[in-house]
Amino acid sequence: MKRSPEDEQLFNSLIDQINQLQETIAQLNEQIKNLNRRSFGTSSEKTRAGQTSIFDDDSFIKAETTAEKTDEIIVKTHTRKKHNHQTKFIGEVEKKKVVTDLNDSEKQCFNCQHKLKKVGTRLDHIETELIPAKLEIVEYYTTTYKCDNCEDEDDHVRFTSSQAPKPAIQSQFTSASSIAWLLHQKFELSIPLYRQEKEWRSYELDVDRKTLANWQIKATQMYLSPIYECMKSELLTQSYLHADETPYQILRRSDGRAATSESRMWVFTSREGAEHPIIIFHSALTRKQEVVEKFLQGYTGTLLTDGYTAYRNLPVKHAVCYAHLRRKFRDANATPGLAAIGVDYCNQLFILEHEFKNLTADERSKERQEKSAPILKKFWDWVETLSAMKGNLKTVIDYARNLKDELSLFLQDGNIALSNNIAERAIRLITVGRKNWNFSTSEAGATSNAVIYSLVQTAKENGLNVYKYLQKILRELPSLRFVQHSELLEAYLPWSKTIQATCR
Template sequence: MNTFESKLIEENQKLLKKLDQQAQLLAQKEEKINKLQLKMMEQTDKIDTLIEQVEFLSKKLFGSSSEKTKVDPGQLTLFGDPVLEEPLTKDEPTEEITYRRRKTSGRKAELTKDLPIEEVHCELHGEDCTCDHCGQAMKPMGKKVVREEVCFVPARLYKKVYISHAYECDCHDPNLEAKSIRCAEVPKGPIQRSLAGPTTLAWLFHQKFELGLPTYRQEKEWSSYGLEVSRKTLSNWIIRASFDWLEPLYKLFLDKLRQQEVLHADETYYQILNRSDGKPATSEARIWLIRTIKDVSHPIVFYHADLTRAKSVILELLRSFKGWLHCDGYIAYKDLPNVTTVGCWAHARRKFQEVSTEHGKAKQAVHFCNQIFRLERELIHLSPEERQIQRESKIRPIIESFYQFIEGIRTVKGKLQTAIVYAQNQRRALTEFLSNGRLEISNNLAEQAIRPVVVGRKNYLFSTSVKGAQANAMAYTLIETAKANGLNVYRYLTYLFEKLPNCEFLVNPQLLGDFLPWSKIIQENCK
C-alpha cells in the first residue's frame, strides 16, 4: 500500500469518526428535545389541571351553591315577568297605565290570625269632641280600623319555689313512741341541686340546636334576662340533661331504626378538643347520620358522634339491620353484612357539574342526569309498585345511554376523569333504585338532615369533650325527630324534662313509649 492510499484511509477514518460524533450529538439533541416535549406536555397538563382547580374553587367561592341547571335564556320561567323576559321592540306601541290599582287585602290578616288581639281605641274628649258651630257635645257615629302592628314582649324569668308541707296526727295513744308525720311529695327536677328548670333547659336546647346560638352568646342573653350564668354552666346543663333524660329515648330510636327496611346514611366532619384517643385536637372527628325514608309513619333522624370515620362505626350502628341503605360512595358503606347500598345520583351529577365549563361532554353527562331527575319527579305520586314499573320503562333506557356515552369519553386526568370513574365504580349502586319502588334516586334526604349540624358547627366550632359531642348528637336526634313528627320542639323538650324525672322508666322501660314523638299523649300536648 502506497503513501497516498494510507493517507486516504486515514482521512476516511477521521471522517467516519467525525460523522459518528455528529450522529451521537444529533441523538443526544433528539433525546433532549423528546424530554423537553414530554416535560412541556406534562406542564401543559398540569397547567390545565390547575386552571380547572382555580375555576372550580372560584365557582365554589363566588358562584351559586344551587345544583339546579341554568334555564335557557330563551325559555320563559314559571314565575318570571314576561314583560322583562321579552322586551318590546321600538316599533311596537306602548300604553302607559296611569290609574292606581287597589292592593289585595288579607295577607296581613293571614300572618297574624293566631295572635292575641289588644285593641287601642282613639277617642275624642272634652273640647275636642265639641262642635265648632253650636258648641254642643258630638255623638259617636262609628269607628274604623286604621292601623295594625305586631308587638313583642321580651322573655321574662321568675323563680318557682317548691314548698313541702308537713302534717302530724294528734292521736293520744300512749303506746305510740312518736307521732305520725307525713310530708307532701315534691316533684323532682331535671338536674338535682340546680337552678335549671324544665322550661329553662328547653329554651337552652332550642336556642343552641334549633337556632344555632352557641353558649357564649346565650350567656349574654341570659344575663339580659336577669340570670348571671356562665357558658360552662350552660354546657354542663346540656350534657347532664342529655345523658340523664334524652339518652333513654336516644337508644330506643336506634333500636327502632334497625328494624326498618330502608334507611339513609351520611356523615360530616366535627372537631373535639380533648380527645380520648390521644390524637391532637386538629384531628377530625365525625357526626354520623342515619334516618328513615320520607314515606314512613314514624320518622326518626338519628345522629351519632364518634372520634373516627372507620367502618367499625357504621357496622355497630347498623348491627342487626337488614335492608337497603342510601349512601354516597364512601368505602365504609361497602360490603356491609345483610345491607344493599343504594347510590346517589345527586353525587354523580355534582361531580360532572364540577368539571370546567370548557368540557362540553361534562354538560352532556349532566343533561342525562337531569333527564333522570325530571322523570323521577313525574313518578313521585305513584305507588311503589307502579313507580318501579315506570322506572323500568322510562328511566332505565336513559341510564343505559348515559353509561354508553361516558364509556366513549377518552380522558387521562382531571375532574372529568374523576367523575367518569366515580359513575362507573358506582354503577351497581346507582341502578339499585330501579329494583324497588320505595327506594330514592338520591341521598338528598340525608344531606338535608345533616345540615343542622353543619350550621351549628359554623357557630360553636367544636366540642370541648367527647361527652359534649355525644350530648350534642342526642339533642339533635330528639329535636330533628320531633320536627319530623310535627311537634313544637320547645313544648316537647319541656314535657320531657318535666315528666321523665318523675317517671319510673328504669324499672318499667315500656313507659318510654308514652314519650316517643308519635305517641298519642305527645301529639296531643306538643303538636
C-alpha cells in the first residue's frame, strides 16, 4: 500500500525522533557508566605499572618498565602498593631532660650501709609530651616619666611615656596569636568556625562564630589584603601561569541573584619550579571572561588552563592541559574503544614528560620536538579520521579540534607544562573547605577566604610555618605605616629573607 505524502512525512519525522532518542539513551548510558566508574572505580589518572600502549610500541613499554620497584600486597580484587610510613619529627622540637635520682635514704648501700658514689646517668626511654593550648590574659601598661629639672626651672612639666605595641584589632578578647590560630585552623586544617566555637569555650572564652568571622574579615581588610595585592603584582610579572576555577556559593549577593546561584572561586598560580612560588585565589560572582580579563589586565605571558572558553581570546599565549583532555576521553566511553586510543596518545606524551623531568627548558624543548611531536602528529591524523562521531566522544573530538593550537603550544616552549595539575591541586583545597562550611554568607567573607587561602598556600609553597607567618604579620603590621610606605610590605612577602629566617 502506497503511503500518502503526509504519511511519508510523518513516518520520516518519527524515524528521526527514534534516532534522536536512541542517541540520547546512548549518551545517558555513557554518563551512568562514568558515574559508576567514578563512584566505585579508581580515581587515579596515572597509567598502571605494567600497562603498555595499545599500539605495542616497544619504546614506551621500555619507559614503563624502568620505574622503581615497590613492594606489593596482593589482595583478591586488586593490587595495592605497600606504604612503609616511618613516624618521625619533621621540624625542630624542644627537648626537655628529666633525670631521676635516689632520695637520700636510698643513697646508702643496702649491703654495708656505706654512702653510695654517683657514677653517671643513662637514657631509659623517650616520650613525646603534648602541651595543650591555653589562653592567657595579657595587660599592657605604659610607663610615664617627667623631668623634675624643667619643672623647677620654668614650672613646665614635661612627660615622656613608653609605647605599647598596637593590637591587631581593638578588642580585649583577641590578639595576633589568637587570630593567627583561628586562621590556621580554618584555612590550613579546614576546621569550620562552628567547631572552633567549642574549642574556644574549652579555653574559657565564650565567643560565637559570628564574632570569629568578624575577626577574620577585619584582619583581612586591615593587614592581609595589602600583602595579597603585593603577591598578586609579583605573580603577574612571571612569564608562565596556571589557572582554574570551581563553584562557590555566596548567600548575600550584590547582583540581586538568588543565593542558590553559583559564584566562582578562581585560582592563578606560578609554574612548577618558579623562583617565587605564588598561589592567588580570587572570588567572583560569575564565571564570565570579564573576570579573567580584569584579573590578568596587562598580562601577556603564557597561561595554562583546562580550555574553558573564558580563557580564550585573551592577549596571552594560551596552552591547554593534556590531563584534562585525557580525562575527557576516559569519560567519553567507560568501555574499551575509540576513546581508549585517545587516552593512550595522552599517556604516551606523559611518559615522555616523565623522562624529560630533570632537563632544562631548552633541552626539554629539543626532546619534545624529536619525540613528542611525532606522537602528536599521529594523534591529530587519528582525530581527522573521526568525522562521523556521535555522543560524548564527538564532544571530546570537537573540543580537541577547537583547541589544536593551544594543545600544540607546549612543543614550542620547554617551560610550558603538559598538565594543569598545580592549579587543580590548589583549587581542591576550596572543595575540601566547601564541604566543611558549605558557603560564605557575604561577598566580604568570600573575598576574605580567597585572600587568606592565598597567603596560607603561598606560605606553604615557600616552606613556611603558616601559624608563625600569620602571627608575625598580625603582630608587626599594626605598628607600621605601610599605607603611606607600601615598600615596607616587601619584607613580609613569604620569600623575603626576614620571613624565611623567622617563620620556617
